[in-house]
Each structure stands twice: as C-alpha cells, then as structure tokens.
Amino acid sequence: MRRVRLCLVAIAALLLAACRHVAPYERGILAHPSMTTVGTPGPAEAHVYSVHEGAVGGGGAAESGCGCN
Amino acid sequence: MPRVLRTLAALAAALAVARAALAQTAPGAPQTEPTDGGPQEERAPSDEGAPRAEEPIESDAEAPRRERVIEAVLERDVEAERAQLEALRGGCGGPERAINVRAGLEVGAYHDDVGVGVLTPSVTGHVDNPLSGWALDARYLVDVVSAASPDIVSTASRRWSETRHAGNVGGRYQPGNVGVALNATTSYTPDYLALGASAQVNEDLLAKTLTLVQGYGFGHDVIGRAGTSFSAFSRELDYHTVTLGASRVVNPSLVVGVFGDLVVERGDQSKPYRYVPIFSAANAERIGRGEAAETVARLRSQPRPLEQLPLGRERGALTARLALRLPIAASLRLEERLYLDSWGLEASTTDARVIFDVGSRVMLWPHVRFHVQGGVDFWQRAYVGSAGDLPAWRTGDRELGPLASTAVGGGVRLALGSEGRRDDWLLTVTVDGTNTQFFDAVYVSSRLAGLAVTRLEVAF
Numbered sequence: 001m002r003r004v005r006l007c008l009v010a011i012a013a014l015l016l017a018a019c020r021h022v023a024p025y026e027r028g029i030l031a032h033p034s035m036t037t038v039g040t041p042g043p044a045e046a047h048v049y050s051v052h053e054g055a056v057g058g059g060g061a062a063e064s065g066c067g068c069n
Numbered sequence: 070m071p072r073v074l075r076t077l078a079a080l081a082a083a084l085a086v087a088r089a090a091l092a093q094t095a096p097g098a099p100q101t102e103p104t105d106g107g108p109q110e111e112r113a114p115s116d117e118g119a120p121r122a123e124e125p126i127e128s129d130a131e132a133p134r135r136e137r138v139i140e141a142v143l144e145r146d147v148e149a150e151r152a153q154l155e156a157l158r159g160g161c162g163g164p165e166r167a168i169n170v171r172a173g174l175e176v177g178a179y180h181d182d183v184g185v186g187v188l189t190p191s192v193t194g195h196v197d198n199p200l201s202g203w204a205l206d207a208r209y210l211v212d213v214v215s216a217a218s219p220d221i222v223s224t225a226s227r228r229w230s231e232t233r234h235a236g237n238v239g240g241r242y243q244p245g246n247v248g249v250a251l252n253a254t255t256s257y258t259p260d261y262l263a264l265g266a267s268a269q270v271n272e273d274l275l276a277k278t279l280t281l282v283q284g285y286g287f288g289h290d291v292i293g294r295a296g297t298s299f300s301a302f303s304r305e306l307d308y309h310t311v312t313l314g315a316s317r318v319v320n321p322s323l324v325v326g327v328f329g330d331l332v333v334e335r336g337d338q339s340k341p342y343r344y345v346p347i348f349s350a351a352n353a354e355r356i357g358r359g360e361a362a363e364t365v366a367r368l369r370s371q372p373r374p375l376e377q378l379p380l381g382r383e384r385g386a387l388t389a390r391l392a393l394r395l396p397i398a399a400s401l402r403l404e405e406r407l408y409l410d411s412w413g414l415e416a417s418t419t420d421a422r423v424i425f426d427v428g429s430r431v432m433l434w435p436h437v438r439f440h441v442q443g444g445v446d447f448w449q450r451a452y453v454g455s456a457g458d459l460p461a462w463r464t465g466d467r468e469l470g471p472l473a474s475t476a477v478g479g480g481v482r483l484a485l486g487s488e489g490r491r492d493d494w495l496l497t498v499t500v501d502g503t504n505t506q507f508f509d510a511v512y513v514s515s516r517l518a519g520l521a522v523t524r525l526e527v528a529f
Binding site: 021022029032037045047056 | 175177179189191208210275276278316317318319320321322324325326328329330332384385386387388390391392394400402404406408414416418420424432438440442445468469472474497499501503505518520522524
C-alpha cells in the first residue's frame with residue numbers, strides 16, 4: 001500500500017509540475033492521432049489481455065463479462 | 070498556423086530592418102560601408118546628397134516600388150504556407166463535413182500452444198457531427214472458439230467449439246466543455262449471458278488543457294451450463310464499476326493521464342466445468358510445477374470437487390498513461406497499471422509503443438507489454454483435503470495464480486485514401502506474440518500465444 005501511495009504522489013507530481021499554459025495555436029502536435037490518453041489496444045487485443053491477465057482496469061468503458069477463462 | 074505566424078513575423082522584422090536601412094540612406098544621414106578588406110570608408114558630411122558611384126540612385130519615387138516588391142515577396146511566402154497547410158489538412162479529411170460516417174471491419178485470429186484457437190470477426194459503425202458535438206458508435210463481434218486445453222483433456226473431455234456473440238452501442242454528446250457518454254454491452258453464449266451499461270461524464274477545464282473523467286458502469290451476468298437451460302441451472306453475478314480520471318496537457322508535446330477504477334463484484338463466478346483435483350498431504354508434495362495430467366490423475370484423491378470462489382470481490386486499478394511527441398516524427402505511448410483486489414492478487418502491467426510516422430500515409434510501431442502478478446490468497450498448486458474436509462475456496466484458473474507474461478509485437482497503419490482524403494481508407498495490421506510463465510500451476514508451466522488483427526475503416 002505504501003508503494004501505491006508513493007506511485008500516486010509521483011504521478012501527481014508529474015501531472016502538476018512543469019505544466020505550462022498551452023495556447024490553442026500551440027496544440028497542432030496534440031492533434032496527431034497518436035497523441036491521446038485513450039487506451040491503445042483494439043477490442044480483440046484488449047479482450048485477449050483481459051483473459052490472459054488477472055487484472056482489470058484502465059480500459060475506459062466497462063466491458064461485459066464472457067466467462068472466457 | 071504557427072509556421073505562418075513565425076514566417077510573417079520574420080518577414081515583418083525584415084521589412085522593418087529594410088525600412089530602417091532605407092531611412093539611413095536618406096540625405097543627411099552618415100553611413101559606413103565595408104570595402105574589400107580595406108578600412109571602412111566613412112562618408113564625409115560634405116558628401117551629403119552626392120550619390121556614390123557604386124550605389125544605385127534611391128529616390129522618393131523608388132520607395133513605393135520597393136515596398137511593392139517586399140509585399141509581393143511576403144504574399145508569395147504566405148501562399149506557400151497556405152498551400153502546405155491545405156496539403157496537411159487534406160491528409161486529415163479534406164474540407165469539413167457536417168456529419169462523418171465511418172464503418173469498420175476487423176478480423177482477429179488467436180492461437181496458442183495449449184490448444185486454444187479463436188477467430189474473431191467484427192463490424193463497427195461510427196457517426197459523428199464534430200460541430201454539434203455528438204457521436205454514435207456500434208460494434209458486433211463473433212468469437213469462434215475451439216479449445217482442447219489440458220484442463221479439458223484432464224477431465225477426459227473432447228475438444229469443444231463454441232460461438233460467442235457480443236455487441237455494444239454507445240453515444241456521446243459534448244457541445245461545450247461538459248460531455249456525457251453512454252454505452253451498453255451484451256455478450257451471449259449458450260451458457261453465459263452478460264449485460265452491461267455505463268455512463269461517463271467528461272469535463273474540459275483550463276482552456277481544455279485539463280479533462281476530468283467520471284464514470285459508472287453496471288453489469289449483470291447469468292452463468293449457466295452447456296446443455297442446460299438458464300431456468301434449470303444458473304448463477305448470477307453483478308458488478309459495479311466506478312472510474313475517475315484526469316488527463317492533462319503538460320506542454321505542446323506531452324499529455325499525461327491518470328485513471329482509477331474500482332470494481333465491486335457480488336455473486337458466484339465459479340466455473341461450473343472446472344474440477345479441482347484434491348490430494349493427500351503426502352501426494353501434494355509430489356505435484357510439481359506444470360505436472361502432467363496423467364500424473365495428477367494418478368496421485369489425486371477420490372473427491373473431485375468443482376471450483377469454488379468467494380462470493381464477493383473488490384478490485385482496484387490505477388492506470389497512468391503518457392503520450393509524448395518526439396522530435397523524430399514519432400510518438401511515445403507509455404502505460405502503467407497497478408492492480409490489487411480483496412482476493413490478495415496484486416499485479417503490475419507496463420505497455421509501451423513508439424509510433425513512427427513514415428511519410429504522410431504510414432504509421433509504424435513496435436510494441437512491448439509486461440505483466441506480472443502474484444496469486445490470490447487461496448491459490449494452491451495442489452489442494453490438500455479429503456471427502457469430508459474440502460478447502461472452502463479452491464480454483465484451477467491459472468490466471469488467478471502467480472504468473473508473468475511478456476508480449477512483443479508491432480503494427481502498421483496505412484492511409485489509403487485519395488489525396489486530400491487520405492484517412493478515408495485506413496488499413497491497420499497488428500501482430501503480437503505473448504509468452505506466459507505460470508509459476509505455480511499444474512498441467513501447464515508456460516504458454517506461447519499469437520494474435521494477429523487486421524482492421525479496415527472506411528469513411529463515407
């Protein structure tokens with residue numbers, strides 16, 4: 001639990017520190033299709049991970065179960 | 070646009086310098102000019118108004134012509150910038166459409182060395198109006214599964230095949246800084262029915278550099294048994310999911326997101342087909358990692374109880390994502406997920422991709438993924454018990470035991486549309502190979518799996 005808290009602090013620090021205001025005309029790079037924090041795996045890939053790994057989360061919209069494993 | 074502004078600013082500065090230089094050459098203003106390596110000559114004030122033999126005559130009549138020349142140069146550069154912008158814009162879909170419609174076809178093929186093969190074709194549809202802020206999505210997929218894993222073979226069962234039908238529909242509406250997304254999912258096999266729905270609220274703050282995400286999902290699964298109707302035999306499993314997250318634009322080339330998920334499950338999710346071998350204390354010591362089915366069958370005790378899992382589970386995950394644009398026409402995507410639950414399972418998952426732009430139509434990326442987890446508190450490779458004294462919680466699900474998996478692969482995305490509408494046709498191919506090490510399981514100690522997915526998207 002302590003390690004989880006430390007990770008939370010580190011992530012929050014990364015998120016908040018060194019942030020600067022980004023004007024609208026500076027956001028051209030952010031429009032690139034790869035520049036998003038949405039999960040990268042496609043549906044088939046995400047399904048395989050959910051079956052192979054005992055963990056869940058980070059996938060955005062809730063997925064229905066399937067009893068696949 | 071930034072390049073245009075910088076170019077205009079530079080040219081405006083050059084114009085100002087040129088004008089200042091012109092002002093310096095006007096009569097009465099002393100000037101100095103270097104000669105070929107010799108000392109600089111300085112015009113004496115008595116030479117005011119007298120033209121130098123090597124300089125062109127500049128009169129007031131010439132100034133407007135020079136101004137027109139400079140402005141013509143500026144216009145040519147602006148036109149060149151505009152042409153470049155149009156070319157870039159053309160790659161992004163050309164002139165704005167009021168409504169965008171896209172359809173997709175995806176086929177995934179999975180196979181591993183423990184006897185499981187899956188073919189997954191799916192179709193998707195997407196409609197959105199960027200100006201109004203609404204979008205609709207739909208997906209339908211079929212999983213054709215064929216399995217003869219050691220778990221099945223160990224119960225003297227034959228290879229089985231099954232087809233799963235699944236689908237989801239969703240919509241979102243975000244006319245301004247606040248948006249709502251709704252999603253409904255379903256999955257059906259003759260022995261498993263799953264229904265789910267979720268809602269999510271997104272809020273853009275700080276001039277859209279900070280996005281807050283809040284979501285809730287509910288799922289209801291009905292677990293049956295093949296060959297038996299749900300009315301004759303079924304168990305129910307309900308789960309609630311809460312998601313909170315934030316995404317922040319840190320600088321013009323870096324976006325960071327942190328998302329937390331909490332899942333509460335209530336119900337019996339034990340598999341009605343999974344029998345757990347029970348051993349005496351002496352024989353349990355003889356069962357090694359990846360022990361063969363024949364040895365397990367020979368050493369196990371008479372009771373062969375079904376799997377029994379706890380009737381409730383709380384699961385939590387914290388996911389951090391990073392998207393960084395590199396100065397080499399590439400983007401780095403990193404993801405780290407920390408997970409733990411009330412069954413004692415702890416896990417860490419790291420996923421990394423570097424997406425390279427190869428020209429204006431091709432994106433190429435290598436991909437690696439590492440996942441490591443410990444087992445649940447009640448995990449045993451060989452459960453010790455007897456007919457009247459069975460372990461309360463028992464499982465044979467290897468994904469509940471300690472394991473580590475490494476996936477390596479890559480993908481490519483091709484924009485095949487015509488010039489000006491390159492993204493109207495998108496072809497994406499991904500291939501991944503995964504090696505999983507089961508540290509404390511019977512039957513299987515490792516698994517090698519491959520997944521290949523091909524996706525075609527078309528815009529109308």
